Amino acid sequence: MKKLIVSLVLVVLASIISLGWSISEFATLQNPDTDSPGTSEQLAALKLVGVALSHTLDEKNSIQQPFIDNWNRHNQQQLSLTPEASFALPPSLKRQFNSEQSLLLESDEGISLHYLLPNTEQVLNIKTQLTSPEENDFNHNELYTMLFYFGVVAILLIWVSPLIKQLLTLSKTTQAFGMGELQQRIAVSKTSYIGTIETEFNRMADRIQQLIDDNKLLSRAVSHDLKTPIARLRFGIEVLEETQNDQLRLKYFQRLNRDIDAMEELVATLLNYARLDQANIQPELQAIEINAWLEQKLSVHAGGNLQLEYIPYSQQIIVNTDPKYLSMQIANLLSNAERFGQSKIMVRVELVDNTTWLHVEDDGHGIDEAETEQVVKPFVRGQQSRDNAGHGMGLAIVKRIGGWMGAELVIGRSLELGGAKISLKFK
Amino acid sequence: MNRFYSWLPLILFAAPSFASEQKQPIKFTATPEQCVALHKGQVCYQDVLFQWQTPASGRFCLVLSQNQQPLTCWEGKALQQYKYSFESDSTTIFSLVSQDDLNAVAEVKVIVTWVYKAPKQSPSGWRLF
Numbered sequence: 001m002k003k004l005i006v007s008l009v010l011v012v013l014a015s016i017i018s019l020g021w022s023i024s025e026f027a028t029l030q031n032p033d034t035d036s037p038g039t040s041e042q043l044a045a046l047k048l049v050g051v052a053l054s055h056t057l058d059e060k061n062s063i064q065q066p067f068i069d070n071w072n073r074h075n076q077q078q079l080s081l082t083p084e085a086s087f088a089l090p091p092s093l094k095r096q097f098n099s100e101q102s103l104l105l106e107s108d109e110g111i112s113l114h115y116l117l118p119n120t121e122q123v124l125n126i127k128t129q130l131t132s133p134e135e136n137d138f139n140h141n142e143l144y145t146m147l148f149y150f151g152v153v154a155i156l157l158i159w160v161s162p163l164i165k166q167l168l169t170l171s172k173t174t175q176a177f178g179m180g181e182l183q184q185r186i187a188v189s190k191t192s193y194i195g196t197i198e199t200e201f202n203r204m205a206d207r208i209q210q211l212i213d214d215n216k217l218l219s220r221a222v223s224h225d226l227k228t229p230i231a232r233l234r235f236g237i238e239v240l241e242e243t244q245n246d247q248l249r250l251k252y253f254q255r256l257n258r259d260i261d262a263m264e265e266l267v268a269t270l271l272n273y274a275r276l277d278q279a280n281i282q283p284e285l286q287a288i289e290i291n292a293w294l295e296q297k298l299s300v301h302a303g304g305n306l307q308l309e310y311i312p313y314s315q316q317i318i319v320n321t322d323p324k325y326l327s328m329q330i331a332n333l334l335s336n337a338e339r340f341g342q343s344k345i346m347v348r349v350e351l352v353d354n355t356t357w358l359h360v361e362d363d364g365h366g367i368d369e370a371e372t373e374q375v376v377k378p379f380v381r382g383q384q385s386r387d388n389a390g391h392g393m394g395l396a397i398v399k400r401i402g403g404w405m406g407a408e409l410v411i412g413r414s415l416e417l418g419g420a421k422i423s424l425k426f427k
Numbered sequence: 428m429n430r431f432y433s434w435l436p437l438i439l440f441a442a443p444s445f446a447s448e449q450k451q452p453i454k455f456t457a458t459p460e461q462c463v464a465l466h467k468g469q470v471c472y473q474d475v476l477f478q479w480q481t482p483a484s485g486r487f488c489l490v491l492s493q494n495q496q497p498l499t500c501w502e503g504k505a506l507q508q509y510k511y512s513f514e515s516d517s518t519t520i521f522s523l524v525s526q527d528d529l530n531a532v533a534e535v536k537v538i539v540t541w542v543y544k545a546p547k548q549s550p551s552g553w554r555l556f
Contacts, residue, residue, distance in 0.1 A: 088459045104543035108518055111543050
């Protein structure tokens with residue numbers, strides 16, 4: 001928004017100043033007023049002459065006519081004398097003429113100057129061929145002014161056209177998104193005026209799409225994972241109804257209980273995963289020394305069937321993370337490793353190119369490269385875990401926490417143990 | 428201006444004809460010769476006295492050139508002046524037309540003038556802010 005306002009102000013100022021300056025320059029080029037005197041200057045000069053002439057000629061018994069004839073022969077401005085009585089004027093103008101003793105009149109033939117000669121009771125007329133410059137210059141000025149305003153409008157239109165285009169794209173995309181085309185995104189260019197809005201829209205769209213995808217996946221998975229225990233329950237109850245043997249009944253009851261437990265566990269897992277939604281969580285990030293922290297965690301955790309080896313890094317490494325969620329991630333990774341490993345688990349901290357890595361490796365079958373993208377989705381289990389217990393939520397949880405805590409999940413193959421190597425890459 | 432152009436053919440046609448035929452130009456005057464209005468475009472009112480000296484023979488008319496409308500007509504020297512209430516917003520030509528050959532034998536112009544107003548020019552030139 002800041003960019004938009006700044007560029008708007010700049011464009012307006014720059015266009016006004018540059019257009020104003022260039023039109024002024026052009027106008028002075030077109031009207032070289034300084035070279036020849038304009039009408040107003042000539043009139044001013046004639047007024048001076050006229051006053052002088054009127055004083056000169058206003059003398060009784062002076063020889064006026066020969067002078068006037070002479071003057072008229074040699075000058076463009078024509079002099080004449082008329083008796084004051086036959087110089088007809090409207091009353092208001094007459095009063096003005098009498099008091100000011102001079103009058104400027106204009107006709108289609110030019111501007112004329114008139115002077116009252118009080119002594120001889122005559123009027124001196126000076127006819128010129130000057131015309132009022134008003135119209136011509138006014139047209140020019142009007143033209144320049146129009147040019148200026150149209151120029152400003154044109155420049156502003158040019159400036160605003162990308163904005164309009166961007167707004168149209170935004171409107172079209174939001175409409176399409178609203179109509180259900182969830183894959184709609186806006187291509188954000190660096191020069192966009194509304195880049196922040198576009199980026200925010202894309203993020204919003206990403207999030208909505210992810211939510212909807214999650215929703216679909218979960219409902220599909222839940223319905224699938226619930227079907228089995230429900231079918232077993234129904235079968236169990238039918239068998240129970242037909243059985244008279246108390247011992248068998250007891251056994252069937254225990255089985256029913258187990259099925260209900262499985263369903264409960266599934267619901268609990270689901271709720272856990274749903275709670276890990278970023279919107280509901282405010283991670284309390286703090287700096288911890290990863291080597292010592294991990295050592296303490298693992299010492300508490302030890303107790304599985306497999307051998308756990310921990311290789312800390314040679315130096316202290318400080319990582320900015322939320323220990324509560326990091327231990328949740330590690331617990332999930334360790335339980336995976338215990339489930340799939342044969343005999344050994346290796347936990348290793350490493351520093352490569354200023355990036356801290358935490359590897360959990362096992363000596364199981366590992367995860368095929370083709371499967372790495374699938375197994376991080378909730379309720380998706382890898383080829384090796386078809387017959388295994390669990391709902392396929394472990395890696396999904398680790399990935400989801402890593403997504404908002406800045407600890408990326410990377411799946412590879414352990415070189416030393418030959419099984420899976422699941423790594424957390426800290427920012 | 429359009430009116431002027433409509434008289435133009437008449438003037439061009441008439442001028443050489445009376446110059447060659449009439450050796451003695453007929454004296455024809457209007458007093459006053461100008462009508463002063465307060466503003467440009469305003470209708471100007473003025474009593475104008477036309478005076479002339481026509482030859483003893485022939486029939487003549489005083490004609491408003493603009494629309495060829497005769498104001499008055501007479502025989503020879505029967506009438507030598509005419510008082511006319513002029514009203515117009517533009518310069519008007521009056522002519523004496525001989526009814527024998529319909530040629531204008533003389534003409535006079537009553538000029539409509541108005542008080543000159545110096546155009547207001549802003550010092551900044553073209554900018555009309």
